[in-house]
Amino acid sequence: MIKIFKMRFLLLFVSVISSLMTFGLNPVYVSPTGSNSGDGSLSNPLSTIQKARDLIRSKKISGEQGPFSILLGKGDYYFDHTLNLDQQDKGLFISSLKDEKVRFTGGISINPSAALPVAGSAKGEKFPVDVRGHILMVNLKSLGIADYGNLTQFGFGHSLSASAMELFINGKGSHLSRWPNDSIVPVINVLDKGSVAAEGDKGTRGGRFTYSGNHPSLWKYQEGIWIFGYFKYGWADDAIQLSSIDTIGKVLATVQPHTYGFSSGKTWNGWYAYNIPEELDEPGEYYIDRTEGILYFYNPGKIDHLEVSVLKDPFITMNGTSDITLTGIEFESARGAGVEIKSSNDCLIKKCSFRNLGLYAVHISDHKDGSVGTNNGLIDCSIAQTGAGGVQLFGGDRKTLTAAGNFVENCSIHDFNRITKTYCAGVQISGVGNRISHCEIFDSPHVAILLSGNDHLIEYTDIHNVCQSTDDVGALYYGRNPSERGIQVRTNYFHEIGLNHANTSAIYHDDGACGMTVFGNILYKAGSMPSLIGGGSDNTYVNNIFIDCPIGIHIDDRLLNWAKDMVAKGDVFDTDLNDINYNKPPYSIRYPELAGYWEEHPEVPKRNLIDKNVFVRVDNLIQGDIKYLDYSVNNLITKKDPGFLNEKGHNFKLKKSSKIFRKVSGFEPIPFDKIGIQKK
Numbered sequence: 001m002i003k004i005f006k007m008r009f010l011l012l013f014v015s016v017i018s019s020l021m022t023f024g025l026n027p028v029y030v031s032p033t034g035s036n037s038g039d040g041s042l043s044n045p046l047s048t049i050q051k052a053r054d055l056i057r058s059k060k061i062s063g064e065q066g067p068f069s070i071l072l073g074k075g076d077y078y079f080d081h082t083l084n085l086d087q088q089d090k091g092l093f094i095s096s097l098k099d100e101k102v103r104f105t106g107g108i109s110i111n112p113s114a115a116l117p118v119a120g121s122a123k124g125e126k127f128p129v130d131v132r133g134h135i136l137m138v139n140l141k142s143l144g145i146a147d148y149g150n151l152t153q154f155g156f157g158h159s160l161s162a163s164a165m166e167l168f169i170n171g172k173g174s175h176l177s178r179w180p181n182d183s184i185v186p187v188i189n190v191l192d193k194g195s196v197a198a199e200g201d202k203g204t205r206g207g208r209f210t211y212s213g214n215h216p217s218l219w220k221y222q223e224g225i226w227i228f229g230y231f232k233y234g235w236a237d238d239a240i241q242l243s244s245i246d247t248i249g250k251v252l253a254t255v256q257p258h259t260y261g262f263s264s265g266k267t268w269n270g271w272y273a274y275n276i277p278e279e280l281d282e283p284g285e286y287y288i289d290r291t292e293g294i295l296y297f298y299n300p301g302k303i304d305h306l307e308v309s310v311l312k313d314p315f316i317t318m319n320g321t322s323d324i325t326l327t328g329i330e331f332e333s334a335r336g337a338g339v340e341i342k343s344s345n346d347c348l349i350k351k352c353s354f355r356n357l358g359l360y361a362v363h364i365s366d367h368k369d370g371s372v373g374t375n376n377g378l379i380d381c382s383i384a385q386t387g388a389g390g391v392q393l394f395g396g397d398r399k400t401l402t403a404a405g406n407f408v409e410n411c412s413i414h415d416f417n418r419i420t421k422t423y424c425a426g427v428q429i430s431g432v433g434n435r436i437s438h439c440e441i442f443d444s445p446h447v448a449i450l451l452s453g454n455d456h457l458i459e460y461t462d463i464h465n466v467c468q469s470t471d472d473v474g475a476l477y478y479g480r481n482p483s484e485r486g487i488q489v490r491t492n493y494f495h496e497i498g499l500n501h502a503n504t505s506a507i508y509h510d511d512g513a514c515g516m517t518v519f520g521n522i523l524y525k526a527g528s529m530p531s532l533i534g535g536g537s538d539n540t541y542v543n544n545i546f547i548d549c550p551i552g553i554h555i556d557d558r559l560l561n562w563a564k565d566m567v568a569k570g571d572v573f574d575t576d577l578n579d580i581n582y583n584k585p586p587y588s589i590r591y592p593e594l595a596g597y598w599e600e601h602p603e604v605p606k607r608n609l610i611d612k613n614v615f616v617r618v619d620n621l622i623q624g625d626i627k628y629l630d631y632s633v634n635n636l637i638t639k640k641d642p643g644f645l646n647e648k649g650h651n652f653k654l655k656k657s658s659k660i661f662r663k664v665s666g667f668e669p670i671p672f673d674k675i676g677i678q679k680k
Contacts, residue, residue: 028052031073049083057088067091074100082313087321096328106311106334112303114138126277134299141293148290156236156422157259162312162335163358163387167286170304173356173385177279177287184270188212193261206254207262217247221277229271232260234471237421267501309333314340318347332356337363343370349378358387364406365394372397377407387419396432401586403433410438410677417444425450436461440676445469451478455486462676467498474508481576485515485591493675497527505532512536512559519543520670522652535559538593540609543668547616555624559603567603612667614660636663
């Protein structure tokens with residue numbers, strides 16, 4: 001076995017020698033089959049990355065020159081605590097050996113043989129007769145696994161926290177047993193909307209409402225049942241514990257209130273119940289008896305791998321450091337985030353994958369009182385099945401408009417929001433001067449990009465099949481702060497956005513949002529109103545193509561009517577502008593139109609330029625009063641294919657012969673083939 005191991009590492013050494021020439025010929029080797037009593041050599045590797053980090057630190061102290069590398073052999077590396085990297089570790093390169101599958105896991109693997117049938121056991125009585133034969137159980141407590149986490153309230157307005165324990169079967173996430181399995185139950189009649197914080201009631205009184213049908217009467221074990229739903233607005237999800245179920249009066253009562261109170265009548269005003277043993281009725285469902293420490297799950301068939309998530313904290317943090325690279329690593333099966341980078345410089349995550357995590361994959365930011373970290377980011381990574389969003393891309397100083405230059409580039413981000421459904425974006429971008437380029441973001445119930453801050457660039461990104469189960473939402477969303485300006489949205493492809501019954505947009509300038517330039521984008525079937533300008537100013541749409549949309553651009557004057565309090569002295573806009581000294585440098589210089597914000601009647605939309613755009617089969621070009629738009633005559637409206645390379649195949653690159661170049665003066669070709677992930 002030792003000889004085989006040495007031979008494999010010797011062969012791999014030849015394949016990685018070119019990488020070592022780039023990153024330094026001071027490698028420390030690690031392998032799951034190694035030993036921490038080893039010396040970190042190729043023939044005697046260590047078994048943990050923590051030990052390798054400490055060895056490199058000691059080498060530096062003794063005077064050895066870097067840069068240093070940690071090279072990882074094939075296999076799983078279990079993390080029960082965070083690997084912290086700081087300034088001692090600058091210049092470190094952590095990589096899988098070439099073509100080796102290296103997996104960091106925050107979960108504990110369970111031998112499938114430990115999963116025993118429920119049928120015929122004393123535990124079988126918990127479950128309906130017709131499903132007992134499909135249910136398996138694992139005694140977690142007997143395996144030394146005691147931390148199952150607790151179910152908590154999550155969703156809109158609640159702070160993000162590590163998830164409770166989750167089950168992953170053959171690498172695929174399972175979910176807590178629920179009813180209904182694939183739909184919601186309408187809220188019929190609200191008897192008590194509970195304490196409503198949005199109306200000033202900060203109490204803790206839960207709500208009460210009726211339901212239809214008799215299914216809940218089947219639940220013998222009512223303690224610990226939770227419901228999830230959109231109880232008031234289609235953009236505010238919530239998870240709330242039930243305090244009681246009146247199966248005679250068909251009334252549900254909740255432990256916690258919902259921020260906006262309970263309501264009925266909208267298509268989204270409904271719920272499903274979960275954490276119910278009797279509803280363990282289809283593959284992919286599980287239930288944990290936290291008192292006895294037993295995991296129950298519905299047998300999906302052939303089981304090769306069972307894993308339960310344990311790690312709550314990030315796998316790796318980089319804090320106040322520089323020039324650290326992670327490459328070729330899979331991060332999986334944890335309750336929290338993958339990697340956290342704070343106030344660091346030139347730290348790169350490359351060719352890594354993040355899957356089955358409880359929160360975001362990566363968080364990049366600055367300490368509140370720390371210096372601005374710069375040029376940190378992800379490239380060529382994939383992110384899927386996260387409990388919250390994909391990447392939190394923060395950084396930069398808004399008071400000084402100092403840019404961070406952090407980035408997400410050439411990454412695939414999809415099927416996020418597995419737990420929290422709203423305002424946890426594929427990329428949440430904030431701060432100053434950060435960038436999203438050549439990404440694909442898709443398959444989520446809510447926003448793809450949640451934006452705040454200044455001078456960001458969003459370019460060459462393919463955004464589709466988002467906003468799939470929410471209302472009043474944009475694939476790219478920002479708002480409520482007129483100082484957030486200088487954002488460039490260039491050469492992106494927005495398509496298949498939203499549901500037919502909901503108000504959805506590709507680009508949503510909410511509540512007085514200002515200062516965005518939208519140039520060279522393709523918007524195809526991009527929501528019920530692809531562009532929504534909600535009372536703001538200084539937003540420009542130039543050189544874009546809208547295709548098969550019911551509305552082109554929505555404009556309204558909400559700051560003159562129902563949202564007029566926002567522009568009142570002492571209210572939110574006044575506070576936000578004063579926080580950054582809007583009428584003094586650097587803001588007054590960078591955004592000269594902002595210096596006279598209050599003198600120019602901010603409640604009236606202005607300088608929203610619509611020029612050199614093409615509208616193909618757009619039913620209603622402008623929704624709202626066109627006087628709030630600087631709409632030029634140099635826009636093209638057509639019901640026919642204007643000269644796409646292959647419209648039926650959804651290739652919207654323009655032929656050189658396209659009539660757009662004749663009809664729209666100065667129209668620039670949109671490099672459609674350059675949008676999205678680029679193969680290298």
